[in-house]
Amino acid sequence: MAEEVSNKQVVLKNYVSGFPKESDMEIKKSSIKLKLPEGSSEAVLVKNLYLSCDPYMRNRMSKMEGSYVESFIPGSPIVGYGVARVLDSTHSNFNKGDLLWGFTGWEEYSIITATQGLIKIQHTDVPLSYYTGILGMPGMTAYAGFFEVCSPKKGERVFISAASGAVGQLVGQFAKLFGCYVVGSAGSKEKIDLLKNKFGFDEAFNYKEEQDLDAALKRYFPEGIDIYFENVGGKMLDAVLLNMRLHGRIAVCGMISQYNLDQNEGVHNLFCLITKRIRMEGFLVFDYYHLYPKFLEVILPQIKEGKVVYVEDIAEGLENAPSALIGLFSGRNTGKQLVVVAPE
């Protein structure tokens, strides 16, 4: 007989409109047998170790049809990227004891049947939590977004919003290593310090302290911006458009300032796309996972040699997961926000 254990879960109570609250989620106690049911095929039973809090998850908290991601199911555990240990497997790629990262449930133990996105972790001489960040979806997003979408050239002027976040901190470091001039914006003194002193950005500014974003950008980019890595949308995008250089590129990765609004803010300066011949391109990391092996080859040595660093903001325990997730939307986290469910 398989052992039956308690299984704490973070459940979405109802679809959310506007700003999400901790009370939109609840901690539910359930139980689970630590063995896959008879007849399971191509499934894994995992113990969740680390869960990733990512801005795109806000969209899954609302009822949406035909979107690029599926809505969460009220009453069921939230789903997100995580790092987990395989306890039982009927999938030929995974054996008991393996570590993996990919979509799992916000709970202590999960049975994963949608296994196609799961990736076996082969390198464990780095912190395992990195597979929610620098070695996971955000890392791949930064790499593909910067190198594949931005078409950077050495010496170009790069601006990154939400620059200390899970993706932004890496884009800035990649751009510096590549030989660009790099400026980031973020929302606290602590974050600005990180950008300048830890991640090596040339300059950084606190957008909350700027009356006039256009003027702030002109201060740091007197000759304009070649590449904008867009994480926030809204007013910042409008100010950036005014400051782009001829033939500039805008990689649209996220628009976190808009996710909790009933209607998105209007962007008024799109005519600049014409006069400056700007390419503005949205992308999703899903289209670039074929580059993951190549990415690991590049990034693992860079981590080990200290050429790239990564700052995490770690919440302890599933009970603190709702608050950690919601904190993303007020910018409470400093660095990549994740939750430790069970440290190994």
Added chain:
Amino acid sequence: MAEEVSNKQVVLKNYVSGFPKESDMEIKKSSIKLKLPEGSSEAVLVKNLYLSCDPYMRNRMSKMEGSYVESFIPGSPIVGYGVARVLDSTHSNFNKGDLLWGFTGWEEYSIITATQGLIKIQHTDVPLSYYTGILGMPGMTAYAGFFEVCSPKKGERVFISAASGAVGQLVGQFAKLFGCYVVGSAGSKEKIDLLKNKFGFDEAFNYKEEQDLDAALKRYFPEGIDIYFENVGGKMLDAVLLNMRLHGRIAVCGMISQYNLDQNEGVHNLFCLITKRIRMEGFLVFDYYHLYPKFLEVILPQIKEGKVVYVEDIAEGLENAPSALIGLFSGRNTGKQLVVVAPE
């Protein structure tokens, strides 16, 4: 002694804000000697035959600094594309009697010293007025915009706004010849009839008769839009963003709906750029004139074989030029708007 003749001119009185009016311009009588002054070098004296009315000229009627085009000079003749006959030349590329097209003055005779953009007309077995349209800047814009910016694939679904205009009518015909499904929008029954019956668009609709642009687009593109050739901006762009397909492309050629507004309308649906991985790219024809000889090789036979047709809206005489120019912004013209100054 050179003959001195009268030289009617269309002069901008003052910089314009808001919607331009005929009274922002005036007809001025001047005189000119039909010989270049002694010591002129690299200049041509021309008799203007046809003048082009183009939407981008609205921007030149306002005072702007550091823009992609220079503002007109109040008190001086308006400058724009035109077709002209050379009366005198000190430029090695042009001889007396040559025909050319490029930037000239809105007047009967012009001395052109900024000759670098002038192109000698070699093919006169087509209407000369075509060099203000299909064989001039708008034609080159349509060609470069569609083939170079839109990256079209056979069978793709193409939407064009301001589709019966100088550029739109050509983009639609190029897309049809290329094997695309093509729908256009315009602002009158007459224009819709042209789109469907003369230019061979698959479908067309009058945007002024649509309560809900999103619904209209869904009617003609139940599976979404692969390519949007953007000429208008504002609400139409917002509706199109909702209806783009994955990996769609938006070539931003113009935003005529916005040119007379004090502040541009806000565009709210840019998040679609991410979820649908859309590339939105502004362009200016100036970057593509190196393709002009190749373009002529393609388009001249197509015109002669009747594979591509072109509809012009011709105003007679310089006196009617201000009204013709302003008519663009209320959509009064049907087809390419131009002015005959002196028919040859």
